[in-house]
Amino acid sequence: MNTKPLSGAGTGPSVADYVIASKRCELRHLEHFLQLGKLIQCIGNLVHALQRERGASNVFLGSGGETYARERAAIVRASDEQCVLFHQALAEVHQSLMTQPVSSSLLNHLAGALHGLGGLADLRRRVECLALTAGEATAAYCRLIQRLITVVFEAADTAVDPSIAGSLVAMVHLMNGKEFCGQERAVGSAGFSSGGFDTALSQRMMHLVEAQERCFEVFVSFADDEARELWDRLRAHPREAEIERLRRLGCSVGPYKTLDRSLADRWFTLMTERIDDLKLVEDAVEGSFRARCVDRFAEARHALAHQETLIAALADPQRSDPAQPVLVLCESGLEARPAEAWDSEGVGPQFGRSLFDLVQEQARRLQQMTDELQSAKEALEDRKTQEKAVLLLMRHRNIDNDEAHRVLRKLAMDQGRKLSEVARALVSMADVLT
Amino acid sequence: MNTKPLSGAGTGPSVADYVIASKRCELRHLEHFLQLGKLIQCIGNLVHALQRERGASNVFLGSGGETYARERAAIVRASDEQCVLFHQALAEVHQSLMTQPVSSSLLNHLAGALHGLGGLADLRRRVECLALTAGEATAAYCRLIQRLITVVFEAADTAVDPSIAGSLVAMVHLMNGKEFCGQERAVGSAGFSSGGFDTALSQRMMHLVEAQERCFEVFVSFADDEARELWDRLRAHPREAEIERLRRLGCSVGPYKTLDRSLADRWFTLMTERIDDLKLVEDAVEGSFRARCVDRFAEARHALAHQETLIAALADPQRSDPAQPVLVLCESGLEARPAEAWDSEGVGPQFGRSLFDLVQEQARRLQQMTDELQSAKEALEDRKTQEKAVLLLMRHRNIDNDEAHRVLRKLAMDQGRKLSEVARALVSMADVLT
Structure with a gap:
């Protein structure tokens, strides 16, 4: 009996086959992220649009439907556009996700996100006819946004390339921090517009501040230079000090004093600017993530071609x-x-x-x-x-x-x-x- | 613009698509292990054959080629048969490994194992013409065996199903422990046949005993009842006490006393029996691993079919x-x-x-x-x-x-x-x- 002593020389699977297959497997993984890139970008944009929609819906509901109806309608249209872009991006990678599935969990969380988006039209109808409180609407938007962010989290969890994994870890922590910031805006608005923060409200606010900080710490440790520079600039902005002052004011005023209600507008403006600036940082992280995917894919393709040439020459x-x-x-x-x-x-x-x-x-x-x-x-x-x-x-x-x-x-x-x-x-x- | 509010009702990717895809992805993973099962079984058998071949080659080289030539030739033929079976099993899963690659590392370690097997014919030639010392031959066989075991290790590392992962962890630790036992047989044979153990030899022996124990501890904690029962029986066998006595004897005799050289034969027989018994335990683990793969695959296929029926009924x-x-x-x-x-x-x-x-x-x-x-x-x-x-x-x-x-x-x-x-x-x- 012959056991094909010369590897690569036989007719069965050879050493060369498997060393090439190993590189191809890497390449395929990178291709997966190249394709996911656009979907992740769309998720970031959609989350941002939904955060604005949540804010607008709160103002609308807070006024008993008397103000902000037109602005809210415009914002809803804008987030509908992002929804369409998200569905388009998903349709583009759909075939690849079905035929080359990478993670059961990612696919199931995509189902969860689609389910959440499926309920959006109904949620909006209920906001429009004032069938929900501001708190209920906020909670529903929070769940939807969380489901979308979880998709990015699951994508990060499937990464095998360390630079791509690092980018995604930075991104998902920034997205989470930004979402806590959005929730803090809502909580602060509720407090300032009602003239004061009760214990529950001020504790919730402190929780959101701490949760943000923890997310941003992780983000900073994985961010690249460009994103970190944008982040440092955001932190150095005078707005940060003013937000800090309002946070302290809100949480330290006891039940017997009332806050100037005009602070509510100022708070909302400052926090909105902050969220928009965080989106710019996110765009930078997202841009560098996609650039890394392109680079790593090109590198891996080049390495594979080089290896195939070497093996042909060796044979x-x-x-x-x-x-x-x-x-x-x-x-x-x-x-x-x-x-x-x-x-x-x-x-x-x-x-x-x-x-x-x-x-x-x-x-x-x-x-x-x-x-x-x-x-x-x-x-x-x-x-x-x-x-x-x-x-x-x-x-x-x-x-x-x-x-x-x-x-x-x-x-x-x-x-x-x-x-x-x-x-x-x-x-x-x-x-x-x- | 319309964002397909009713999930599952639109034409684009739907909730139903992704929840089914998530289950299909699990199924595909299980199919991968169903296919790997036979390959892993062949690796276990090939490793066992190579361990016997290593032992026979040592005896042959130790006698300066004077004894055991015919026995060794028969053992070589037997491991050639296992080699052929391994290559056949690999050829069977080859297409699936190439088109549905799961792990770059597994594929690369398969390349490493094939490379090692590619050098086997040459290694044997050098043993036959006494161009190697027993120590050199042992080292070469050890490397080859280690490469084969590493493939099982890498397969275990790709498991996502906990019961399958547990089976493979039990198996790979048993294989490793058995390999240390094989190395201990070689070291002990060298010591007993030369009439005594020098410091290096007795330290190596102690190291191999400890390394075995650690592997078997992990094996026991992941083994199922049947394998554990076989293991307990192996441990309770009177042979174990005799091996223990010989170990102590070997390691405690100083440089001025010499051991009875007839102990070498006894040692070799006892350890060979032990290794063969360990192979029986391994076969039990391997059998339950394959049964689990079959069960889990059937379960997952049933769950998928059930889910598809539910979704059709819901729609x-x-x-x-x-x-x-x-x-x-x-x-x-x-x-x-x-x-x-x-x-x-x-x-x-x-x-x-x-x-x-x-x-x-x-x-x-x-x-x-x-x-x-x-x-x-x-x-x-x-x-x-x-x-x-x-x-x-x-x-x-x-x-x-x-x-x-x-x-x-x-x-x-x-x-x-x-x-x-x-x-x-x-x-x-x-x-x-x-």
């Missing part, structure tokens, strides 16, 4: 000096792993040896990518764990979301540990607690 | 009572998540509501799977981290693999921490250390 020694590919590989500058890990048998023809250099090079690259991917994965994991810990506390203590966040933060503060550590400890104790 | 209210699917879903017995997480808008027609129940159910299932997958992923991660820590120590202190393992174990013992914790701490300090 046909007449065409090339067999020593050359080894030289080409040395240029990569990657340090070799210790001999023990990937040492070759020192046997076999030159073809097998040089081909194996490609296998080793690819193994090193993939290992390096996995190592670099880790911090992005941890950021996503931390977020999931915190959400899980909050749900656990809500269920166990029968408290609401804000209160659960507060308990978690207090636990972290009291123990002098990171929030993510406390959340992990709590989740790991779930069986004992429940 | 056509004439055909079914719209309340029924909700009832069907309640049977799953899964506890609902708090309302905050997935609360619906309470808007939209019955179709959208019931469809959304499917989305929620799928989200809960996927989340639960991810949670359950965690321990399997951690076991694989721990293993990778330990390998990384060992490589780091080898490079940094310029010591060999065994010594690095010893340093790591000592560190863990001194600090009273788990080996995986110490390894993680070390790897995270890599930048400072190097």
